[in-house]
Amino acid sequence: MLMKKNEEFVQSVNPKGQKSCDSFHNTIEFIGKRWMGIIIYHLLDGPKRFFELSMEIEGISDRLLTERLRDLEAQGLVIKNQSDPKVRKVEYELTPKGKELEDIIQAICEWVKKNGCCYKE
Amino acid sequence: MLMKKNEEFVQSVNPKGQKSCDSFHNTIEFIGKRWMGIIIYHLLDGPKRFFELSMEIEGISDRLLTERLRDLEAQGLVIKNQSDPKVRKVEYELTPKGKELEDIIQAICEWVKKNGCCYKE
DNA sequence: TTTATAAGATTACTATTAGTAAGCTTGTTT
DNA sequence: AAACAAGCTTACTAATAGTAATCTTATAAA
Numbered sequence: 434m435l436m437k438k439n440e441e442f443v444q445s446v447n448p449k450g451q452k453s454c455d456s457f458h459n460t461i462e463f464i465g466k467r468w469m470g471i472i473i474y475h476l477l478d479g480p481k482r483f484f485e486l487s488m489e490i491e492g493i494s495d496r497l498l499t500e501r502l503r504d505l506e507a508q509g510l511v512i513k514n515q516s517d518p519k520v521r522k523v524e525y526e527l528t529p530k531g532k533e534l535e536d537i538i539q540a541i542c543e544w545v546k547k548n549g550c551c552y553k554e
Numbered sequence: 555m556l557m558k559k560n561e562e563f564v565q566s567v568n569p570k571g572q573k574s575c576d577s578f579h580n581t582i583e584f585i586g587k588r589w590m591g592i593i594i595y596h597l598l599d600g601p602k603r604f605f606e607l608s609m610e611i612e613g614i615s616d617r618l619l620t621e622r623l624r625d626l627e628a629q630g631l632v633i634k635n636q637s638d639p640k641v642r643k644v645e646y647e648l649t650p651k652g653k654e655l656e657d658i659i660q661a662i663c664e665w666v667k668k669n670g671c672c673y674k675e
Numbered sequence: 676t677t678t679a680t681a682a683g684a685t686t687a688c689t690a691t692t693a694g695t696a697a698g699c700t701t702g703t704t705t
Numbered sequence: 706a707a708a709c710a711a712g713c714t715t716a717c718t719a720a721t722a723g724t725a726a727t728c729t730t731a732t733a734a735a
Contacts, residue, residue, distance in 0.1 A: 456671035458592045463672035465586020471579045508672050521682045530669045540661040548651045550577030551584035642711045
């Protein structure tokens with residue numbers, strides 16, 4: 434829309450110049466990235482190996498699974514455990530911060546139970 | 555990964571041949587679409603006009619805002635109210651189903667309060 | 676003891692989705 | 706009359722996702 438910001442609609446900003454909803458926005462954009470939700474969902478069962486995730490999550494490619502796991506590591510939501518680097522056994526596990534996502538996943542599951550799920554158009 | 559599905563990891567399926575996590579997956583992929591979360595967040599305040607949303611949500615383009623509102627309508631989460639089609643006043647309002655998303659938004663806000671937000675890499 | 680297969684990636688390329696910018700229409704302001 | 710506002714749409718570019726092939730090293734099978 435071609436117009437200057439109407440003062441009436443400017444949001445409240447905190448001392449760091451961040452709008453109050455910015456951290457919400459950043460977070461949902463992150464956990465809403467494609468495949469992210471279902472990866473977290475499966476990791477809530479406990480530590481999983483790369484190929485386990487790849488089997489359980491139908492349709493995901495190795496490339497995207499790798500990329501999402503790196504994203505999760507970078508945010509401190511997942512740690513990568515590779516006990517012996519000589520053995521190709523790599524496990525991915527939620528950190529305490531990552532485990533706390535369970536409430537969000539739970540809320541979504543409950544919404545679905547109550548309201549039915551969403552679909553691709 | 556180049557391998558046939560290991561039977562050990564095949565998921566439980568319901569009578570409709572749907573995996574138990576499919577509806578969760580569809581739903582989070584939908585509400586996790588870019589900008590979707592923050593649009594819902596702002597609509598939880600009450601009905602909003604197109605340009606109000608566009609002002610409040612910094613960075614969104616008209617094109618994407620239109621597209622996301624259409625997506626939300628198609629899923630029955632939002633209704634478009636245009637009392638008089640002669641007047642260019644269009645309001646978007648969450649349906650009861652849409653309002654129930656509040657618990658999910660709430661869960662995310664609480665996670666952020668406790669754990670800090672996620673960032674783009 | 677070659678041969679094959681598996682885990683966990685990376686790379687190259689194509690397709691889909693997002694971002695940017697402009698334009699359109701009809702009514703209201705100046 | 707001219708400019709501007711709301712709510713879209715269209716055209717084009719940039720970014721992200723999907724597909725497929727390849728790589729490395731280790732173990733299993735022939």
